[in-house]
Amino acid sequence: MDEAQHDGELLVGEVGGAQFATLPDAARGCDVVVGCGAVQVAVRSVAELLEIGYVHAEFCPAALPSPHHEPAPWPGWPQDETGGNRELWMVDAQRWNDAWGAALNAHRAAAGLAPVEDVRSHVLTDRAWLAADPALAPWPQPDDPEVIQTGAWILPDERPLPAELESFLDAGEPPVYFGLGSYSGSDRMSPTGETVGQVMVAAARALGRRAIISSGWADLTPPDDGTDCILVGDTNHHALFGRVAAVVHHGGAGTSTAVARAGVPQVLLPQQYDQHYWAGRVDQLGIGIAHPQRMLTTDSLTAALSRALEPDFADRARSLATSIRSDGTRTAARHLMDLVRGS
CATH class of the missing domain: 3.40.50.2000 (Glycogen Phosphorylase B;)
Incomplete structure (x- = not known):
């Protein structure tokens, strides 16, 4: 095990443990939880425990697998640039398992949940959301049923400047x-x-x-x-x-x-x-x-x-x-309501 892999397992041990410890109480009574970003590795497990809906969202296309682009490089890990995009995404999937699989499954076992074999697929789901603007950061396959691009999540900010x-x-x-x-x-x-x-x-x-x-x-x-x-x-x-x-x-x-x-x-x-x-x-x-x-x-x-x-x-x-949309947050909210209603 190299140092980066060891650090990754420590990270998920700490972060995942904190999520298992705090999220059940925070999400209790909710209909759905949204995990944002790759560090949210325990959110789906918490949703399973509470028997509620789960959505995973990323803020950049390079965080989601596609043959049309390479994966975002992992901080602290050696970057293998050999092979095409498909090969690089296979390496990326293995890194998810190497860094986080053991710790995630230990927490799941303690919670009475079945082990996960493919951590990345488990976290991202088969229909991840992309909270990025289509003009600035388009998903390379607009009609891809596995990704919902909502647009960037932008909330009004009325604070005056100092x-x-x-x-x-x-x-x-x-x-x-x-x-x-x-x-x-x-x-x-x-x-x-x-x-x-x-x-x-x-x-x-x-x-x-x-x-x-x-x-x-x-x-x-x-x-x-x-x-x-x-x-x-x-x-x-x-x-x-x-x-x-x-x-x-x-x-x-x-x-x-x-x-x-x-x-x-x-x-x-x-x-x-x-x-x-x-x-x-x-x-x-x-x-x-x-x-x-x-x-x-x-x-x-x-x-x-x-x-x-x-x-x-x-x-x-x-x-x-002039092409940057401002309705991404509203679009995401509509999708969440559709999910809750089961449509």
């Missing part, structure tokens, strides 16, 4: 927003020893732009107290992104969709899992730039941001924004 941020926005030309969202890795991704915050602000300054730095889980900070940059915490992206010149981010599903919906260019710094898919889609659609898969430097980020700020990228981003 007064300090409003003043900063009003004080000059639209700035560049920088953030790594839920990415919790090191703030030192640069081979020069600079922090990511230093690289980000330096790239903006090299192009004569002001910068908004979102601290996020990576705890980013600006390099100094310059008046051309501001540090923000959790902020209403829907209210902010339409007022910036570009967004530089990690490539999460939510941020990628929010930027596309705002109609501004984006630069993606993918680090793991589905972030590589979103970087590829943004690049393919011509609405932004995928930073090369190497360590971040001021020069590399300046070059990527300079390209993204070219007028053609802004034009394409504005055009795509």
Whole structure:
């Protein structure tokens, strides 16, 4: 057993155990539970215990098997790039079993449930939901009966922007927003020893732009107290992104969709899992730039941001924004009600 496999089994032992311990009480009295994301490996088992409905949803096409694309790479696992997509998905299925099978089945046995032979099929079911926008991240087989694409799940956000941020926005030309969202890795991704915050602000300054730095889980900070940059915490992206010149981010599903919906260019710094898919889609659609898969430097980020700020990228981003749907949450709710009613 390699270190990544061992870590995966520990993870599901902890996460799965917590789900078995807490979800039955939380879901008791419900008609259906929805498990979102591949970490929700115990949700279907809990639904079986309570004898209620179960739906699994993913936020990125690359998380669901298809011969038309390769699987999202597992963080910390060696990436076997030999063979075609079908072979890669077979490897992916084996990784689900290797990482999570023993721990999941131990919890199921303790709960009086039968063992699972194919963990991925068990979790995803034979009709998974894809909570991603069809224009930004289409399922490659639109009529596939095994996947229901609802559209991205977007809820209204009426929070006002902080007064300090409003003043900063009003004080000059639209700035560049920088953030790594839920990415919790090191703030030192640069081979020069600079922090990511230093690289980000330096790239903006090299192009004569002001910068908004979102601290996020990576705890980013600006390099100094310059008046051309501001540090923000959790902020209403829907209210902010339409007022910036570009967004530089990690490539999460939510941020990628929010930027596309705002109609501004984006630069993606993918680090793991589905972030590589979103970087590829943004690049393919011509609405932004995928930073090369190497360590971040001021020069590399300046070059990527300079390209993204070219007028053609802004034009394409504005055009795509008109196609981003806002009814994904309502569509998912309708499907859930149909499921409860048995139709």
